[in-house]
Amino acid sequence: MSIRLVIADDDALIRDSLKIILSYDKEIEVLEVFENGxxxxxxxxxxxxxIALVDIRMPLVNxxxxxxxxxxxxxxxxxxxxTFDEDEYIRDGIKNGAKGYLLKNTRPEKIIETIKLVKKGIAVIQEEVLNKLSNNIISKNNYKKIDKDLFTERELDVMLAISEGLSNKEVSKKLFISEGTVKNYITSILQKTNLTHRTQIAIYYIKNLED
Structure with missing residues (x-):
């Protein structure tokens, strides 16, 4: 069965281009496009x-x-x-249930890949978006809404590093532990949160930050 998709963007060129590009994939059926929320x-x-592929800034309902x-x-x-000038909306979008975040200049094949992953239940946030979050709204003091009794201090450090967009190798260098240990911590975090993917850990962490 095809993935039933809708597109919403107030820029006619963007939404029509996406419709044409995505329709080439046999697994995707573009049902409709919209200019407002x-x-x-x-x-x-x-x-x-x-799947709904949604622009942030739209008339009537954003x-x-x-x-x-x-x-x-x-x-x-x-x-x-x-886009990079809309980072103030990123946390709100995630808290409101968004399962994916992509920059508008993302390559078509990456958009298609993300659509298929999200359909399977895997949340996807582009690395550049995670980096934007870490530079603007994430700090080490901001996990008070997370049940700290559920995690060890090192697990919280790993969650923070993942939310900053770091790879396992980069996390190991930052925390001075082996990549294998990083993987073990990630496995423990996934089990404790009932999540299935490291990107979901970043979303979980970000959603539970204090406002």
Whole structure:
């Protein structure tokens, strides 16, 4: 069965280009495109949709609010498209249920790959977006909403490093531990949180930061 996809972007060139490019993939069916968040939400509430590819800045209802409505009321998974000047919306989008975050200049094949991963239940945040988060809104003192009794201090350090977009090798260098130990900590964190992927650890960490 094809992945049923909708696209929402107030830029006609972007949404029409995405429709053409994504329609070439035999596993993806583009159901509809929208120029505002209200029409997007109305459609998804009435039509079975797998993935919504959503711009942040749209008229009537922006992408962050649309994400909340869609995530709260449907099984549709939202992937948000962003630019580097919209980082103030990233945390809100994640907290509202976005399962993916991509920059608008992402290569088409990466967008297609992300759509398929999110459909399978794997959350995806582009490394550049994670780095943007770490530079602007993440600090070591910001995990008070996380149940610290659930994790060891080192596990919290690993979660922070992952949320900064670091690879396992980079985490090992930062914390002065082996890559194997990093993998062991990640396995422990996944088991404690019932998550399945290291990117989901970053999302979990970010969603539980203090406002």
């Amino acid at each position: 209200k029409d997007l939400v109305d459609f998804v509430l009435e039509n079975e949709t797998d 992408g962050v609010k649309a994400t909340l409505e869609i995530s709260k009321n449907t099984e549709t998974k939202v992937i948000i498209l962003t």
